Amino acid sequence: MINNNGVLVARSDDLSPDHGEDGGSGVGLKKGPWTAAEDAILIEYVKKHGEGNWNAVQKNSGLSRCGKSCRLRWANHLRPNLKKGSFSPEEEKLILELHAKLGNKWARMAAQLPGRTDNEIKNYWNTRVKRRQRAGLPLYPQDIQKQAVAFHLHHPNQTRPSLSPPPPLTQQFSSSHQRKPNLFSSPLSLFNPTSISTTSFLPSQFHEFKRFRGNNNFGFTPPVSLSNNPQPQSSLFSPNFSNQLQPSSTFQFNSGNFDLNPPPIVQTPIEPDGLVGSGSIFPIKVQLPSIQLPQQAANTADSGATGDYKLTKSNSGLLDALLEEAQAMASSEDSKRENKRELDQLFHDALASESAFSQNEMKLKEEPKDEINSVDDELSSLLNIIPPTMSMAEWGYSDSGEISNGQSSGLTEDDIGLEMKHVASSLPASNTSDQDYWNLTNWNNMPGIC
């Protein structure tokens, strides 16, 4: 319904049920764009009462907005020290890194990007997805891919991947009205270079990250002053950024080091530019210090980390798919030892496939050899351990740009399963040490994994 001011307002049947919150009856609550007057009211209210208790805003301030709307408006637009304007190249790079690591966890990503909101990041990413899809480019630039592979070489035992349930079908491709495909049958399958797939390895540090009510890191905060308070230096450009990001981990751009937690093996199609936002200029119109305190929050979460892992919602991708497949296979086997061997091999095969694919990709690109060699050794060493069977390197590029094994991409899940079985059985037992196993056979006993 449009009111006299041309502003969309809620009809009574428009309101989100949302457990009956957001203003009780909800009748008369305004929707649509915020006016300057409303902004002023909200700012004044938060100044006085602080953030949180958003549903009280309507009652106490006379603002005809639901609590959710107020929170959103404050968080995304009115909060002090928000950065506005385009993302800087550094920010874009960081977003890519974080997305490779976290998947569509916008709030967590925002916590690493001072002054940026989850909504901004989400919009940026969706836009990027659309753009890259249109251009037929992969989502992740090559160096992110390298980091992912390099990390696995250096930290094969540090973490185990989450076995995520399939995310909502709408998780990744909503903007273009594409839906998360069946991994093996869709045009966006993992063997399609234009597909987008990520596998999240969510760190234990993020356990219970979501909610921090009752402290001053998240949730309710004391009344804020809109003046520029002394703010922590943006971690983005801090030399100690890696430490701030995740204690005890390393995180370096353009290096073999990565985060404590293995990032997903990202899908690796040909990357013509290999650059982030190449050819673009990314002016930051406003760069104010941020009032966000993400690191504190992260540290709080860190302190509770015990090294256990639990199932988290994440994007599924190549690795998840393989691991899920592996898990399914494992459940049907009698020998626990055999299971471990198989699973280990399957995972290593996934890594090998991706890294081999990376090599393929790098060969196809005309890059300075030095740059390529930065990870070549590591890749080679990985490939040396991995039997070449089923390596994606053996898969050629079809004329259409798709990766194929010489046939059409109409692989069935059964096909893949059989191939993976074959791979598993081809591995000599001596090739993998017990240390390499990630207690894969115990995954079913892990909390949150059923």
Add this chain to the structure above:
DNA sequence: AACACCTGCAACCGCGCACCG
């Protein structure tokens, strides 16, 4: 100039989690 199409972004919506009585 007018129209159609595209793009980016603000805002909304539904869901799930944590807290509390």
Add this chain to the structure above:
DNA sequence: GCGGTGCGCGGTTGCAGGTGT
């Protein structure tokens, strides 16, 4: 243990401005 409530997150929608024809 359970239901109600508050809140945050991720996905989706719709609109305004830009661009092309």
